[in-house]
Amino acid sequence: MTVTNAQPGTAADDGGKPSNMRSLSRALEVFAELQRADRPQRLSDLARNCGMSLPTTLRILRVLQDFGMVSQTDKTYRIGPAVLPAARSYIENDPLVTASRPVLQQVAAQTGMTASLYTRLGFERILVVRVDGDAPLRYDMPLGKRLPLTVGAAGKILLAGAPDERLQEVVKGAVAAGHEASTFSLAELKARLPEPGTDYAYSADERATGVLSVAMAINRSGLPSESVALTSPVEAATEKGLTAGVPELRRAAARLAELLEGTVY
Amino acid sequence: MTVTNAQPGTAADDGGKPSNMRSLSRALEVFAELQRADRPQRLSDLARNCGMSLPTTLRILRVLQDFGMVSQTDKTYRIGPAVLPAARSYIENDPLVTASRPVLQQVAAQTGMTASLYTRLGFERILVVRVDGDAPLRYDMPLGKRLPLTVGAAGKILLAGAPDERLQEVVKGAVAAGHEASTFSLAELKARLPEPGTDYAYSADERATGVLSVAMAINRSGLPSESVALTSPVEAATEKGLTAGVPELRRAAARLAELLEGTVY
Protein backbone atom coordinates (compact mmCIF):
# COMPACT_ATOMS: atom_id res chain seq x y z
CA MET A 1 0.00 0.00 0.00
CA THR A 2 1.28 3.39 -0.92
CA VAL A 3 2.33 5.35 2.09
CA THR A 4 0.94 8.80 1.48
CA ASN A 5 3.93 10.78 2.60
CA ALA A 6 2.77 13.14 5.30
CA GLN A 7 4.36 16.40 4.37
CA PRO A 8 7.16 17.55 6.61
CA GLY A 9 6.07 20.35 8.84
CA THR A 10 9.46 21.91 9.26
CA ALA A 11 12.99 21.57 8.05
CA ALA A 12 13.78 19.49 11.13
CA ASP A 13 12.67 16.42 9.26
CA ASP A 14 15.49 13.93 9.18
CA GLY A 15 13.51 10.76 9.14
CA GLY A 16 16.06 9.13 6.90
CA LYS A 17 13.62 8.58 4.06
CA PRO A 18 14.75 7.91 0.50
CA SER A 19 13.44 11.36 -0.34
CA ASN A 20 13.02 11.35 -4.07
CA MET A 21 13.59 14.51 -6.11
CA ARG A 22 15.89 16.09 -3.62
CA SER A 23 16.44 19.39 -5.39
CA LEU A 24 12.75 19.91 -5.95
CA SER A 25 11.90 19.09 -2.36
CA ARG A 26 14.53 21.50 -1.18
CA ALA A 27 13.24 24.21 -3.46
CA LEU A 28 9.75 23.79 -2.06
CA GLU A 29 11.23 23.90 1.40
CA VAL A 30 12.81 27.24 0.60
CA PHE A 31 9.54 28.42 -0.85
CA ALA A 32 7.71 27.39 2.31
CA GLU A 33 10.29 29.04 4.50
CA LEU A 34 9.79 32.31 2.65
CA GLN A 35 6.12 32.18 3.54
CA ARG A 36 6.69 31.15 7.12
CA ALA A 37 8.62 34.27 7.89
CA ASP A 38 6.45 37.31 7.52
CA ARG A 39 9.12 39.49 6.05
CA PRO A 40 11.76 39.34 3.33
CA GLN A 41 14.59 36.94 4.06
CA ARG A 42 18.30 37.09 3.50
CA LEU A 43 20.05 34.33 1.65
CA SER A 44 22.06 33.25 4.66
CA ASP A 45 18.97 33.01 6.85
CA LEU A 46 17.16 30.89 4.31
CA ALA A 47 20.13 28.59 3.92
CA ARG A 48 20.47 28.12 7.64
CA ASN A 49 16.77 27.63 8.34
CA CYS A 50 16.41 25.13 5.52
CA GLY A 51 19.58 23.31 6.42
CA MET A 52 21.33 23.61 3.09
CA SER A 53 24.42 25.26 1.75
CA LEU A 54 24.65 28.81 0.53
CA PRO A 55 25.31 28.02 -3.15
CA THR A 56 22.46 25.55 -3.32
CA THR A 57 20.04 27.98 -1.77
CA LEU A 58 21.14 30.68 -4.14
CA ARG A 59 20.68 28.50 -7.18
CA ILE A 60 17.22 27.50 -6.06
CA LEU A 61 16.24 31.11 -5.49
CA ARG A 62 17.44 32.09 -8.93
CA VAL A 63 15.31 29.51 -10.67
CA LEU A 64 12.27 30.36 -8.58
CA GLN A 65 12.89 33.97 -9.46
CA ASP A 66 13.01 33.19 -13.17
CA PHE A 67 9.49 31.89 -12.85
CA GLY A 68 8.25 34.79 -10.74
CA MET A 69 7.70 32.61 -7.69
CA VAL A 70 10.23 34.66 -5.77
CA SER A 71 11.14 38.33 -5.88
CA GLN A 72 14.30 39.98 -4.72
CA THR A 73 15.02 43.48 -3.48
CA ASP A 74 18.64 44.17 -2.74
CA LYS A 75 19.67 41.11 -0.81
CA THR A 76 16.32 40.03 0.51
CA TYR A 77 13.94 37.52 -1.00
CA ARG A 78 10.20 37.11 -0.74
CA ILE A 79 7.30 35.38 -2.47
CA GLY A 80 6.79 36.65 -6.00
CA PRO A 81 3.81 37.64 -8.12
CA ALA A 82 3.48 34.33 -9.97
CA VAL A 83 1.56 32.93 -7.02
CA LEU A 84 -1.40 35.14 -7.84
CA PRO A 85 -2.30 33.45 -11.12
CA ALA A 86 -1.69 30.14 -9.39
CA ALA A 87 -4.13 30.99 -6.62
CA ARG A 88 -6.62 32.09 -9.19
CA SER A 89 -6.25 28.84 -11.03
CA TYR A 90 -6.87 26.94 -7.82
CA ILE A 91 -9.99 28.88 -6.94
CA GLU A 92 -11.43 28.63 -10.41
CA ASN A 93 -10.60 25.03 -11.18
CA ASP A 94 -10.64 23.09 -7.96
CA PRO A 95 -13.86 21.09 -8.02
CA LEU A 96 -14.30 21.31 -4.27
CA VAL A 97 -13.99 25.07 -4.27
CA THR A 98 -16.32 25.64 -7.18
CA ALA A 99 -18.84 23.10 -5.97
CA SER A 100 -18.86 24.36 -2.43
CA ARG A 101 -19.67 27.94 -3.16
CA PRO A 102 -23.35 27.43 -4.05
CA VAL A 103 -23.69 24.93 -1.22
CA LEU A 104 -22.24 27.37 1.28
CA GLN A 105 -24.44 30.12 -0.11
CA GLN A 106 -27.49 28.03 0.50
CA VAL A 107 -26.46 27.18 4.03
CA ALA A 108 -25.65 30.80 4.77
CA ALA A 109 -29.01 31.88 3.42
CA GLN A 110 -30.91 29.28 5.42
CA THR A 111 -29.13 29.88 8.70
CA GLY A 112 -28.20 33.53 8.39
CA MET A 113 -24.70 32.69 9.54
CA THR A 114 -21.35 32.83 7.86
CA ALA A 115 -20.44 29.60 6.10
CA SER A 116 -16.84 28.62 5.45
CA LEU A 117 -14.82 25.85 3.88
CA TYR A 118 -11.44 24.83 5.24
CA THR A 119 -8.75 22.52 3.91
CA ARG A 120 -6.03 20.82 5.85
CA LEU A 121 -2.51 21.63 4.73
CA GLY A 122 0.22 19.85 6.63
CA PHE A 123 -0.37 20.46 10.30
CA GLU A 124 -2.49 23.51 9.66
CA ARG A 125 -5.73 24.41 7.95
CA ILE A 126 -6.53 27.24 5.60
CA LEU A 127 -9.70 29.09 4.80
CA VAL A 128 -10.63 28.41 1.22
CA VAL A 129 -14.14 29.78 0.71
CA ARG A 130 -16.30 32.02 2.86
CA VAL A 131 -19.87 33.20 2.35
CA ASP A 132 -20.99 35.87 4.77
CA GLY A 133 -24.22 35.63 6.71
CA ASP A 134 -26.49 38.30 8.10
CA ALA A 135 -24.25 39.23 10.99
CA PRO A 136 -20.86 40.13 9.64
CA LEU A 137 -17.80 38.93 11.48
CA ARG A 138 -15.82 41.82 12.80
CA TYR A 139 -12.44 40.29 12.51
CA ASP A 140 -11.12 39.87 9.04
CA MET A 141 -9.76 36.54 7.97
CA PRO A 142 -9.21 36.50 4.26
CA LEU A 143 -8.48 33.46 2.20
CA GLY A 144 -5.31 31.50 2.64
CA LYS A 145 -4.56 32.23 6.26
CA ARG A 146 -2.78 29.42 8.05
CA LEU A 147 -4.74 28.46 11.11
CA PRO A 148 -4.16 25.79 13.73
CA LEU A 149 -5.83 22.41 13.63
CA THR A 150 -5.90 22.41 17.41
CA VAL A 151 -8.00 25.52 17.88
CA GLY A 152 -11.44 26.34 16.56
CA ALA A 153 -14.29 24.08 15.57
CA ALA A 154 -13.25 23.75 11.95
CA GLY A 155 -9.80 22.59 12.96
CA LYS A 156 -10.74 20.26 15.77
CA ILE A 157 -13.31 18.36 13.77
CA LEU A 158 -10.53 17.35 11.40
CA LEU A 159 -8.83 15.61 14.31
CA ALA A 160 -11.85 13.86 15.74
CA GLY A 161 -11.33 10.13 15.82
CA ALA A 162 -7.69 10.28 14.83
CA PRO A 163 -5.40 7.77 16.54
CA ASP A 164 -3.21 9.00 19.37
CA GLU A 165 -0.13 8.55 17.26
CA ARG A 166 -1.35 11.05 14.76
CA LEU A 167 -2.60 13.43 17.42
CA GLN A 168 0.83 13.41 18.97
CA GLU A 169 2.29 14.50 15.65
CA VAL A 170 -0.33 17.22 15.43
CA VAL A 171 0.68 18.47 18.87
CA LYS A 172 4.28 18.67 17.77
CA GLY A 173 3.29 20.37 14.52
CA ALA A 174 1.17 22.96 16.29
CA VAL A 175 4.00 23.80 18.65
CA ALA A 176 6.48 24.00 15.79
CA ALA A 177 4.18 26.34 13.88
CA GLY A 178 3.87 28.57 16.91
CA HIS A 179 0.16 27.96 17.35
CA GLU A 180 0.56 26.41 20.78
CA ALA A 181 2.87 26.89 23.71
CA SER A 182 5.66 24.39 24.03
CA THR A 183 3.92 22.86 27.03
CA PHE A 184 0.95 21.83 24.91
CA SER A 185 0.17 18.18 25.48
CA LEU A 186 -1.76 15.34 23.96
CA ALA A 187 -4.11 15.25 26.94
CA GLU A 188 -4.82 18.93 26.56
CA LEU A 189 -5.68 18.46 22.91
CA LYS A 190 -7.91 15.47 23.51
CA ALA A 191 -9.87 17.43 26.09
CA ARG A 192 -10.79 19.94 23.42
CA LEU A 193 -11.94 17.48 20.81
CA PRO A 194 -15.61 16.58 20.47
CA GLU A 195 -16.77 13.49 22.31
CA PRO A 196 -16.83 10.24 20.36
CA GLY A 197 -20.18 9.84 18.67
CA THR A 198 -20.51 13.51 17.90
CA ASP A 199 -20.01 14.34 14.25
CA TYR A 200 -19.57 18.06 14.75
CA ALA A 201 -17.33 20.33 16.78
CA TYR A 202 -18.21 23.45 18.69
CA SER A 203 -16.04 26.33 19.73
CA ALA A 204 -16.63 29.58 21.57
CA ASP A 205 -14.01 32.28 21.96
CA GLU A 206 -11.36 29.81 20.98
CA ARG A 207 -9.50 31.12 18.00
CA ALA A 208 -11.06 34.56 18.12
CA THR A 209 -12.90 36.13 21.00
CA GLY A 210 -16.56 36.86 20.53
CA VAL A 211 -16.97 34.23 17.87
CA LEU A 212 -18.96 31.01 17.99
CA SER A 213 -18.56 28.19 15.52
CA VAL A 214 -19.84 24.76 14.68
CA ALA A 215 -18.02 22.67 12.13
CA MET A 216 -18.42 19.35 10.38
CA ALA A 217 -15.87 17.32 8.49
CA ILE A 218 -16.31 16.36 4.89
CA ASN A 219 -15.89 12.65 5.18
CA ARG A 220 -14.64 10.21 2.71
CA SER A 221 -12.50 7.18 3.19
CA GLY A 222 -9.87 7.75 5.84
CA LEU A 223 -9.23 10.85 7.87
CA PRO A 224 -10.96 13.97 6.61
CA SER A 225 -9.00 16.85 5.13
CA GLU A 226 -11.77 19.38 4.69
CA SER A 227 -14.42 20.87 6.91
CA VAL A 228 -17.33 23.24 6.66
CA ALA A 229 -18.25 25.63 9.42
CA LEU A 230 -20.97 27.99 10.54
CA THR A 231 -19.71 31.03 12.36
CA SER A 232 -21.39 33.92 14.12
CA PRO A 233 -20.45 36.77 16.40
CA VAL A 234 -21.49 36.03 19.95
CA GLU A 235 -24.10 38.80 20.06
CA ALA A 236 -25.97 37.39 17.08
CA ALA A 237 -26.24 33.76 18.15
CA THR A 238 -26.24 31.35 21.03
CA GLU A 239 -24.85 27.87 21.13
CA LYS A 240 -28.35 26.62 20.61
CA GLY A 241 -28.87 28.82 17.59
CA LEU A 242 -25.69 27.54 16.07
CA THR A 243 -26.31 23.90 16.71
CA ALA A 244 -29.72 24.35 15.13
CA GLY A 245 -27.80 24.80 11.92
CA VAL A 246 -25.98 21.51 12.30
CA PRO A 247 -28.48 19.49 10.24
CA GLU A 248 -28.06 21.93 7.38
CA LEU A 249 -24.34 21.69 7.78
CA ARG A 250 -24.53 17.93 7.80
CA ARG A 251 -26.43 17.89 4.55
CA ALA A 252 -23.94 20.26 2.95
CA ALA A 253 -21.02 18.15 4.11
CA ALA A 254 -22.61 15.03 2.70
CA ARG A 255 -23.16 16.65 -0.64
CA LEU A 256 -19.59 17.82 -0.84
CA ALA A 257 -18.28 14.46 0.30
CA GLU A 258 -19.67 12.89 -2.85
CA LEU A 259 -17.71 15.30 -4.98
CA LEU A 260 -14.55 14.53 -3.11
CA GLU A 261 -14.64 10.82 -3.75
CA GLY A 262 -11.33 10.06 -5.36
CA THR A 263 -9.39 13.11 -4.27
CA VAL A 264 -6.02 11.96 -3.14
CA TYR A 265 -4.65 14.98 -1.46
CA MET B 1 20.80 11.33 -25.39
CA THR B 2 21.04 14.96 -24.49
CA VAL B 3 17.53 16.11 -25.15
CA THR B 4 17.89 19.80 -24.57
CA ASN B 5 14.47 21.13 -23.84
CA ALA B 6 13.15 20.91 -27.35
CA GLN B 7 9.50 21.82 -27.46
CA PRO B 8 7.69 23.80 -30.12
CA GLY B 9 4.41 23.72 -28.25
CA THR B 10 4.97 25.42 -24.96
CA ALA B 11 5.73 29.07 -24.54
CA ALA B 12 8.88 28.54 -22.55
CA ASP B 13 11.06 31.60 -22.67
CA ASP B 14 14.18 29.53 -22.58
CA GLY B 15 16.38 31.40 -24.98
CA GLY B 16 19.10 28.79 -25.00
CA LYS B 17 20.44 29.43 -21.52
CA PRO B 18 22.70 26.98 -19.70
CA SER B 19 19.55 25.81 -17.94
CA ASN B 20 20.69 25.25 -14.40
CA MET B 21 18.63 23.18 -11.97
CA ARG B 22 16.96 21.12 -14.59
CA SER B 23 14.61 19.16 -12.37
CA LEU B 24 13.41 22.29 -10.61
CA SER B 25 12.87 24.13 -13.87
CA ARG B 26 10.92 21.22 -15.20
CA ALA B 27 8.80 21.08 -12.09
CA LEU B 28 7.96 24.73 -12.42
CA GLU B 29 7.15 24.12 -16.05
CA VAL B 30 4.67 21.44 -15.03
CA PHE B 31 3.25 23.77 -12.44
CA ALA B 32 2.82 26.50 -15.04
CA GLU B 33 1.24 24.08 -17.47
CA LEU B 34 -1.33 23.14 -14.87
CA GLN B 35 -2.32 26.78 -14.64
CA ARG B 36 -2.32 27.36 -18.36
CA ALA B 37 -5.00 24.78 -18.94
CA ASP B 38 -8.21 25.78 -17.27
CA ARG B 39 -9.16 22.32 -16.18
CA PRO B 40 -7.58 19.31 -14.49
CA GLN B 41 -4.93 17.58 -16.55
CA ARG B 42 -4.04 13.98 -17.08
CA LEU B 43 -0.52 12.79 -16.54
CA SER B 44 0.01 11.93 -20.17
CA ASP B 45 -1.15 15.35 -21.32
CA LEU B 46 1.17 17.11 -18.92
CA ALA B 47 4.10 14.98 -19.98
CA ARG B 48 3.48 15.63 -23.65
CA ASN B 49 2.87 19.37 -23.28
CA CYS B 50 5.96 19.84 -21.14
CA GLY B 51 8.11 17.68 -23.34
CA MET B 52 9.23 15.22 -20.70
CA SER B 53 8.84 11.55 -20.01
CA LEU B 54 5.99 9.98 -18.12
CA PRO B 55 7.99 8.80 -15.09
CA THR B 56 9.67 12.16 -14.66
CA THR B 57 6.39 14.00 -14.81
CA LEU B 58 4.86 11.63 -12.32
CA ARG B 59 7.71 12.05 -9.88
CA ILE B 60 7.46 15.80 -10.10
CA LEU B 61 3.73 15.72 -9.51
CA ARG B 62 4.15 13.55 -6.46
CA VAL B 63 6.55 15.93 -4.80
CA LEU B 64 4.41 18.93 -5.64
CA GLN B 65 1.49 17.04 -4.18
CA ASP B 66 3.35 16.35 -0.95
CA PHE B 67 3.64 20.09 -0.49
CA GLY B 68 0.04 20.82 -1.43
CA MET B 69 1.00 22.67 -4.59
CA VAL B 70 -0.89 20.13 -6.65
CA SER B 71 -4.04 18.14 -5.99
CA GLN B 72 -5.18 14.97 -7.61
CA THR B 73 -8.61 13.50 -8.17
CA ASP B 74 -8.61 10.10 -9.77
CA LYS B 75 -6.15 10.51 -12.58
CA THR B 76 -6.32 14.25 -13.06
CA TYR B 77 -4.09 16.89 -11.54
CA ARG B 78 -4.68 20.52 -10.76
CA ILE B 79 -3.23 23.36 -8.70
CA GLY B 80 -3.46 22.67 -4.97
CA PRO B 81 -4.45 24.65 -1.88
CA ALA B 82 -0.90 25.55 -0.82
CA VAL B 83 -0.94 28.40 -3.31
CA LEU B 84 -3.43 30.29 -1.17
CA PRO B 85 -1.09 30.92 1.76
CA ALA B 86 1.59 31.74 -0.78
CA ALA B 87 -0.59 34.35 -2.43
CA ARG B 88 -1.43 35.75 0.95
CA SER B 89 2.22 35.99 1.81
CA TYR B 90 2.87 37.85 -1.40
CA ILE B 91 0.08 40.34 -0.84
CA GLU B 92 1.01 40.98 2.74
CA ASN B 93 4.76 41.13 2.41
CA ASP B 94 5.59 42.49 -0.99
CA PRO B 95 6.69 46.05 -0.40
CA LEU B 96 5.28 47.26 -3.68
CA VAL B 97 1.86 45.81 -2.96
CA THR B 98 1.65 47.13 0.56
CA ALA B 99 3.06 50.51 -0.37
CA SER B 100 0.84 50.93 -3.37
CA ARG B 101 -2.46 50.42 -1.65
CA PRO B 102 -2.60 53.77 0.16
CA VAL B 103 -1.20 55.49 -2.90
CA LEU B 104 -3.85 53.97 -5.15
CA GLN B 105 -6.51 54.84 -2.60
CA GLN B 106 -5.47 58.44 -2.71
CA VAL B 107 -5.48 58.54 -6.48
CA ALA B 108 -8.86 56.86 -6.63
CA ALA B 109 -10.27 59.31 -4.14
CA GLN B 110 -8.89 62.32 -5.98
CA THR B 111 -9.98 61.24 -9.44
CA GLY B 112 -13.05 59.17 -8.64
CA MET B 113 -11.77 56.48 -10.95
CA THR B 114 -10.62 52.94 -10.35
CA ALA B 115 -6.89 52.70 -9.69
CA SER B 116 -4.93 49.53 -10.37
CA LEU B 117 -1.44 48.17 -10.10
CA TYR B 118 -0.09 45.65 -12.61
CA THR B 119 3.08 43.59 -12.66
CA ARG B 120 4.71 42.05 -15.65
CA LEU B 121 5.13 38.28 -15.50
CA GLY B 122 6.86 36.73 -18.46
CA PHE B 123 5.07 37.91 -21.57
CA GLU B 124 1.95 38.79 -19.68
CA ARG B 125 0.85 41.09 -16.92
CA ILE B 126 -1.27 40.46 -13.89
CA LEU B 127 -3.52 42.63 -11.79
CA VAL B 128 -2.05 42.92 -8.33
CA VAL B 129 -4.01 45.61 -6.52
CA ARG B 130 -7.23 47.38 -7.38
CA VAL B 131 -9.02 50.21 -5.59
CA ASP B 132 -12.46 50.97 -6.96
CA GLY B 133 -13.58 54.48 -7.83
CA ASP B 134 -17.00 56.09 -7.86
CA ALA B 135 -18.16 54.37 -11.02
CA PRO B 136 -17.80 50.64 -10.60
CA LEU B 137 -16.49 48.61 -13.48
CA ARG B 138 -19.10 46.21 -14.69
CA TYR B 139 -16.79 43.47 -15.72
CA ASP B 140 -15.08 41.63 -12.96
CA MET B 141 -11.37 41.11 -13.09
CA PRO B 142 -10.10 39.78 -9.81
CA LEU B 143 -6.51 39.58 -8.80
CA GLY B 144 -4.07 37.38 -10.59
CA LYS B 145 -5.64 37.25 -14.01
CA ARG B 146 -3.13 36.87 -16.81
CA LEU B 147 -3.59 39.68 -19.27
CA PRO B 148 -1.74 40.56 -22.46
CA LEU B 149 1.03 43.11 -22.59
CA THR B 150 -0.09 44.03 -26.07
CA VAL B 151 -3.60 45.13 -25.23
CA GLY B 152 -4.78 47.77 -22.80
CA ALA B 153 -3.06 50.86 -21.51
CA ALA B 154 -1.45 49.18 -18.51
CA GLY B 155 0.14 46.58 -20.74
CA LYS B 156 1.26 48.80 -23.57
CA ILE B 157 2.99 51.30 -21.34
CA LEU B 158 5.28 48.51 -20.19
CA LEU B 159 6.43 48.12 -23.79
CA ALA B 160 6.93 51.79 -24.61
CA GLY B 161 10.50 52.46 -25.62
CA ALA B 162 11.49 48.82 -25.78
CA PRO B 163 13.87 47.87 -28.59
CA ASP B 164 12.41 46.13 -31.62
CA GLU B 165 14.17 42.93 -30.69
CA ARG B 166 12.30 42.72 -27.44
CA LEU B 167 9.01 43.76 -29.03
CA GLN B 168 9.39 40.95 -31.49
CA GLU B 169 9.69 38.50 -28.62
CA VAL B 170 6.61 40.02 -27.05
CA VAL B 171 4.70 39.50 -30.28
CA LYS B 172 5.67 35.85 -30.29
CA GLY B 173 4.82 35.50 -26.62
CA ALA B 174 1.41 37.08 -27.05
CA VAL B 175 0.59 34.74 -29.91
CA ALA B 176 1.82 31.72 -27.97
CA ALA B 177 -0.33 32.69 -24.99
CA GLY B 178 -3.35 32.99 -27.23
CA HIS B 179 -3.77 36.70 -26.66
CA GLU B 180 -3.24 37.60 -30.29
CA ALA B 181 -4.00 35.98 -33.60
CA SER B 182 -1.12 34.22 -35.28
CA THR B 183 -0.98 36.99 -37.88
CA PHE B 184 -0.10 39.58 -35.25
CA SER B 185 2.94 41.56 -36.33
CA LEU B 186 5.54 43.87 -34.94
CA ALA B 187 4.20 46.74 -37.03
CA GLU B 188 0.74 46.18 -35.66
CA LEU B 189 2.05 46.30 -32.12
CA LYS B 190 4.11 49.40 -32.65
CA ALA B 191 1.09 51.19 -34.04
CA ARG B 192 -0.68 50.68 -30.73
CA LEU B 193 2.08 51.90 -28.49
CA PRO B 194 2.15 55.49 -27.27
CA GLU B 195 4.20 57.92 -29.31
CA PRO B 196 7.77 58.54 -28.17
CA GLY B 197 7.86 61.37 -25.70
CA THR B 198 4.59 60.37 -24.08
CA ASP B 199 4.99 58.85 -20.66
CA TYR B 200 1.50 57.39 -20.45
CA ALA B 201 -0.65 55.09 -22.54
CA TYR B 202 -4.31 55.37 -23.38
CA SER B 203 -6.77 52.72 -24.38
CA ALA B 204 -10.46 52.69 -25.20
CA ASP B 205 -12.46 49.53 -25.78
CA GLU B 206 -9.26 47.60 -26.20
CA ARG B 207 -9.16 44.81 -23.69
CA ALA B 208 -12.76 45.23 -22.60
CA THR B 209 -15.48 47.10 -24.37
CA GLY B 210 -16.90 50.15 -22.68
CA VAL B 211 -13.78 50.73 -20.66
CA LEU B 212 -11.29 53.59 -20.88
CA SER B 213 -7.87 53.54 -19.32
CA VAL B 214 -4.75 55.56 -18.88
CA ALA B 215 -1.64 53.97 -17.49
CA MET B 216 1.84 54.95 -16.46
CA ALA B 217 4.87 52.79 -15.91
CA ILE B 218 6.72 52.68 -12.63
CA ASN B 219 10.16 53.49 -13.83
CA ARG B 220 13.45 52.57 -12.40
CA SER B 221 16.62 51.64 -14.18
CA GLY B 222 15.94 49.59 -17.27
CA LEU B 223 12.64 48.51 -18.69
CA PRO B 224 9.69 48.85 -16.34
CA SER B 225 7.91 45.83 -14.93
CA GLU B 226 5.04 47.51 -13.16
CA SER B 227 2.40 50.01 -14.11
CA VAL B 228 -0.43 51.92 -12.49
CA ALA B 229 -3.67 52.66 -14.28
CA LEU B 230 -6.81 54.69 -14.00
CA THR B 231 -9.86 53.01 -15.42
CA SER B 232 -13.44 54.07 -15.93
CA PRO B 233 -16.52 52.84 -17.74
CA VAL B 234 -17.11 54.83 -20.88
CA GLU B 235 -20.31 56.42 -19.61
CA ALA B 236 -18.59 57.90 -16.58
CA ALA B 237 -15.60 59.49 -18.27
CA THR B 238 -14.19 60.90 -21.46
CA GLU B 239 -10.67 60.68 -22.72
CA LYS B 240 -10.18 64.21 -21.46
CA GLY B 241 -11.47 63.34 -18.03
CA LEU B 242 -9.09 60.43 -17.82
CA THR B 243 -6.05 62.29 -19.02
CA ALA B 244 -6.84 64.92 -16.42
CA GLY B 245 -5.85 62.29 -13.92
CA VAL B 246 -2.49 61.71 -15.52
CA PRO B 247 -0.63 64.17 -13.28
CA GLU B 248 -1.95 62.38 -10.23
CA LEU B 249 -0.97 59.11 -11.77
CA ARG B 250 2.47 60.44 -12.54
CA ARG B 251 2.99 61.48 -8.97
CA ALA B 252 1.86 58.10 -7.70
CA ALA B 253 4.16 56.30 -10.11
CA ALA B 254 7.09 58.41 -9.00
CA ARG B 255 6.43 57.69 -5.38
CA LEU B 256 6.25 53.97 -5.99
CA ALA B 257 9.34 54.04 -8.18
CA GLU B 258 11.39 55.10 -5.20
CA LEU B 259 10.28 52.07 -3.27
CA LEU B 260 11.17 49.79 -6.13
CA GLU B 261 14.77 50.88 -6.31
CA GLY B 262 16.74 47.69 -5.97
CA THR B 263 14.05 45.21 -6.92
CA VAL B 264 15.53 42.72 -9.26
CA TYR B 265 12.56 40.93 -10.57
Next chain:
DNA sequence: TAAGACACTTTCATTCTATGAAAGCAATCG
Protein backbone atom coordinates in the same frame (compact mmCIF):
# COMPACT_ATOMS: atom_id res chain seq x y z
C1' DT C 1 -16.18 -13.49 -20.63
C1' DA C 2 -11.91 -12.97 -22.93
C1' DA C 3 -8.80 -10.29 -25.52
C1' DG C 4 -7.09 -6.13 -26.57
C1' DA C 5 -6.07 -1.38 -25.86
C1' DC C 6 -4.80 2.17 -23.07
C1' DA C 7 -2.84 4.78 -19.37
C1' DC C 8 -0.46 4.73 -15.31
C1' DT C 9 3.41 2.93 -12.34
C1' DT C 10 7.71 0.70 -11.09
C1' DT C 11 12.38 -0.84 -11.92
C1' DC C 12 17.03 -0.15 -13.00
C1' DA C 13 21.45 1.00 -15.34
C1' DT C 14 23.51 5.09 -17.04
C1' DT C 15 24.45 9.81 -17.45
C1' DC C 16 24.57 14.23 -16.12
C1' DT C 17 23.17 17.28 -12.75
C1' DA C 18 23.12 19.00 -8.18
C1' DT C 19 26.16 19.59 -4.57
C1' DG C 20 29.41 21.81 -0.96
C1' DA C 21 34.28 23.10 -0.09
C1' DA C 22 37.02 26.55 -0.91
C1' DA C 23 38.53 30.53 -3.20
C1' DG C 24 37.13 35.07 -4.92
C1' DC C 25 34.58 39.49 -4.37
C1' DA C 26 32.19 43.27 -2.41
C1' DA C 27 30.38 45.61 0.76
C1' DT C 28 30.32 47.22 5.91
C1' DC C 29 32.36 48.18 10.18
C1' DG C 30 35.58 49.19 13.80
Next chain:
DNA sequence: CGATTGCTTTCATAGAATGAAAGTGTCTTA
Protein backbone atom coordinates in the same frame (compact mmCIF):
# COMPACT_ATOMS: atom_id res chain seq x y z
C1' DC D 1 42.67 50.87 6.48
C1' DG D 2 42.44 46.32 7.56
C1' DA D 3 39.10 43.06 9.28
C1' DT D 4 34.75 41.12 9.25
C1' DT D 5 30.71 39.64 7.17
C1' DG D 6 27.89 37.99 3.56
C1' DC D 7 27.31 36.99 -1.23
C1' DT D 8 28.96 34.74 -5.54
C1' DT D 9 31.69 31.76 -8.51
C1' DT D 10 34.44 27.68 -9.54
C1' DC D 11 35.19 22.90 -9.73
C1' DA D 12 35.68 17.88 -8.85
C1' DT D 13 32.77 14.43 -7.24
C1' DA D 14 28.82 11.83 -5.48
C1' DG D 15 24.63 10.65 -6.19
C1' DA D 16 20.39 12.22 -7.99
C1' DA D 17 17.47 12.49 -12.03
C1' DT D 18 16.43 10.28 -16.07
C1' DG D 19 13.93 7.32 -19.77
C1' DA D 20 13.55 2.67 -21.73
C1' DA D 21 11.28 -1.12 -20.87
C1' DA D 22 8.76 -4.20 -18.20
C1' DG D 23 4.79 -4.50 -15.08
C1' DT D 24 0.12 -3.55 -13.45
C1' DG D 25 -4.41 -2.18 -13.54
C1' DT D 26 -8.67 -0.61 -15.87
C1' DC D 27 -11.72 0.06 -19.45
C1' DT D 28 -13.47 -1.31 -24.08
C1' DT D 29 -14.93 -4.39 -27.33
C1' DA D 30 -16.16 -8.57 -29.56
